[in-house]
Amino acid sequence: MRIVTGEEMRKLDRITIEKVGIPGVVLMEQAGCGAAQEISSRIGASDSVLIIAGKGNNGGDGFVIHRWLSHWGYNCTTLLLTSREQISGDARINLEILYHLNEDVREVKNEAELQEFWNGIGKYDLIVDAILGTGLKGEVRGLSRRVIEMINESELPVMAVDIPSGLDSVRGVPLGVAVEADFTVTFGLPKLGLLLYPGKYYTGDLVVQDIGIPDRVVKEAGIYRFLMDDELCRKMLPLRSEEGHKGTFGRVLVLAGSVGMTGAAALTGEAALRSGAGLVTLGIPKSLNPIMEVKLTEVMTYPLPEENGRLSREGIPEIQELMKKVDVVAVGPGLGQSEDLVKILEVILKECDKPLVIDADGLNNLKSLLHLLKERQKMTVLTPHPGEMARLTGLKLSEIQTDRVGVAERFAREYGVVLVLKGVSTITAFPDGQIYLNSTGNEGMGTGGSGDVLTGILSGFLAQQKDEISIPAGVYVHGLAGDIAADRGNSRSLIAGDLLRGLALAFQKLEVKR
Numbered sequence: 441m442r443i444v445t446g447e448e449m450r451k452l453d454r455i456t457i458e459k460v461g462i463p464g465v466v467l468m469e470q471a472g473c474g475a476a477q478e479i480s481s482r483i484g485a486s487d488s489v490l491i492i493a494g495k496g497n498n499g500g501d502g503f504v505i506h507r508w509l510s511h512w513g514y515n516c517t518t519l520l521l522t523s524r525e526q527i528s529g530d531a532r533i534n535l536e537i538l539y540h541l542n543e544d545v546r547e548v549k550n551e552a553e554l555q556e557f558w559n560g561i562g563k564y565d566l567i568v569d570a571i572l573g574t575g576l577k578g579e580v581r582g583l584s585r586r587v588i589e590m591i592n593e594s595e596l597p598v599m600a601v602d603i604p605s606g607l608d609s610v611r612g613v614p615l616g617v618a619v620e621a622d623f624t625v626t627f628g629l630p631k632l633g634l635l636l637y638p639g640k641y642y643t644g645d646l647v648v649q650d651i652g653i654p655d656r657v658v659k660e661a662g663i664y665r666f667l668m669d670d671e672l673c674r675k676m677l678p679l680r681s682e683e684g685h686k687g688t689f690g691r692v693l694v695l696a697g698s699v700g701m702t703g704a705a706a707l708t709g710e711a712a713l714r715s716g717a718g719l720v721t722l723g724i725p726k727s728l729n730p731i732m733e734v735k736l737t738e739v740m741t742y743p744l745p746e747e748n749g750r751l752s753r754e755g756i757p758e759i760q761e762l763m764k765k766v767d768v769v770a771v772g773p774g775l776g777q778s779e780d781l782v783k784i785l786e787v788i789l790k791e792c793d794k795p796l797v798i799d800a801d802g803l804n805n806l807k808s809l810l811h812l813l814k815e816r817q818k819m820t821v822l823t824p825h826p827g828e829m830a831r832l833t834g835l836k837l838s839e840i841q842t843d844r845v846g847v848a849e850r851f852a853r854e855y856g857v858v859l860v861l862k863g864v865s866t867i868t869a870f871p872d873g874q875i876y877l878n879s880t881g882n883e884g885m886g887t888g889g890s891g892d893v894l895t896g897i898l899s900g901f902l903a904q905q906k907d908e909i910s911i912p913a914g915v916y917v918h919g920l921a922g923d924i925a926a927d928r929g930n931s932r933s934l935i936a937g938d939l940l941r942g943l944a945l946a947f948q949k950l951e952v953k954r
């Protein structure tokens with residue numbers, strides 16, 4: 441499913457109305473009736489509903505909701521945060537209908553009148569926030585601001601119409617103040633801010649209501665952000681032929697590990713195999729080889745020259761040979777940091793003509809080599825968590841976390857890489873501007889080794905099909921494996937090894953028998 445900003449949704453509405461010819465009042469009817477159905481499925485037959493309506497079409501949706509809920513027998517009151525005369529267009533049509541039906545509509549024009557009305561708030565069972573939607577501009581001001589504060593203080597259940605009023609539809613942050621909703625019915629397509637933190641807190645359960653915006657309008661609008669789901673992931677999984685063999689499923693070289701950091705290397709190697717790669721070779725400091733030989737069965741190990749327990753530049757000729765024999769190279773998990781490792785990474789960036797996945801310490805050794813990324817002709821995937829992204833870019837953590845999509849989008853475009861910015865709602869950004877927002881995973885995955893498993897999954901996918909579109913699918917499968925593992929156990933006690941076992945179950949859920 442595509443993801444839009446408020447502004448993009450307004451453009452889609454406008455094209456649908458002006459070019460396709462579906463009247464706005466029809467879209468509003470679809471929106472309001474759909475939202476009323478969702479509300480009706482969540483409240484009791486004798487519940488009283490208070491619709492708080494702003495001056496624009498978000499308020500208009502509220503009037504339609506009032507009409508349908510009342511039609512189904514619910515007690516409804518609309519609190520209008522302005523006077524009747526201030527309402528126009530499609531919203532006014534629906535407001536007049538409420539008056540013609542003698543529905544209970546109260547107008548409040550100032551804080552005193554609002555406070556007087558609010559003294560009776562206790563008789564309502566649900567508040568419908570139809571104050572502000574995609575027309576919000578700047579910090580919330582005036583009566584809208586005061587009523588949003590009162591809604592949040594009221595502790596009453598709240599449903600938000602389209603967007604929790606006050607929430608920025610791009611960055612998902614409150615513009616001064618925002619409604620804290622229990623659930624939100626958004627129209628047409630999900631707005632980006634509803635899917636990011638802290639926007640997710642204000643949104644509560646998100647329901648996307650189809651209001652009949654034609655697919656063709658959406659496709660032609662050039663919307664380039666996507667929300668991952670099972671269906672989209674299935675389409676992006678690497679294809680596997682039934683006559684396949686180890687060679688066709690691809691060979692992965694993992695350069696990872698250092699003394700004391702053998703687990704990262706093992707997790708990456710196993711995850712690549714568990715994701716369907718045919719053969720995986722793990723290049724590690726040679727003193728670790730006996731340990732890894734015991735630890736790993738299916739993953740082959742290759743002892744490389746070392747210094748102080750980390751790969752050393754003496755190993756470069758062997759690494760150059762190893763890279764020629766594989767389909768994809770993953771470098772970084774547990775590597776450590778040193779000048780030799782920077783030198784090794786520099787050679788890899790300059791000479792490796794295969795897709796490359798750089799993670800963890802591979803990223804921490806990359807800072808001085810960023811310019812080489814632009815020169816690579818083959819795909820490069822970087823998988824930083826926010827801290828590694830801060831070190832890579834020199835940005836503060838807060839600058840990254842309050843504009844995750846923007847930061848990822850700009851970096852991918854500038855360096856011509858696929859950037860996987862991990863965190864809640866991991867973002868995959870492509871050099872052409874495409875953005876994929878992940879929707880799987882849980883807090884239990886904030887555990888050592890989780891990222892190593894992701895690196896293995898991504899390199900395992902690229903080994904099977906050198907198509908970067910499998911990267912968001914890998915991120916999705918990683919989170920799905922974590923969700924399945926957490927469901928079977930408990931997210932608190934989740935450890936990275938559980939993800940390896942969860943992978944098979946994740947594929948089972950996703951794989952449709954071809």
Ligand SMILES: NC(=O)C1=CN([C@@H]2O[C@H](COP(=O)(O)OP(=O)(O)OC[C@H]3O[C@@H](n4cnc5c(N)ncnc54)[C@H](O)[C@@H]3O)[C@@H](O)[C@H]2O)[C@H](O)CC1
Binds near residue numbers: 450494574575576651
């Ligand atoms: N356009 C359509 O056909 C459909 C729209 N839908 C719903 O309509 C809203 C968008 O409506 P719009 O009238 O453009 O804007 P809003 O109702 O969101 O708000 C505009 C209203 O609010 C005032 N305002 C703006 N910024 C602030 C602020 N910072 N503080 C206080 N007040 C502010 C402004 O003066 C206007 O009066 C969309 O979200 C949908 O809910 C239908 O759903 C589908 C068809």
Ligand SMILES: [K+]
Binds near residue numbers: 603604
């Ligand atoms: K709203």
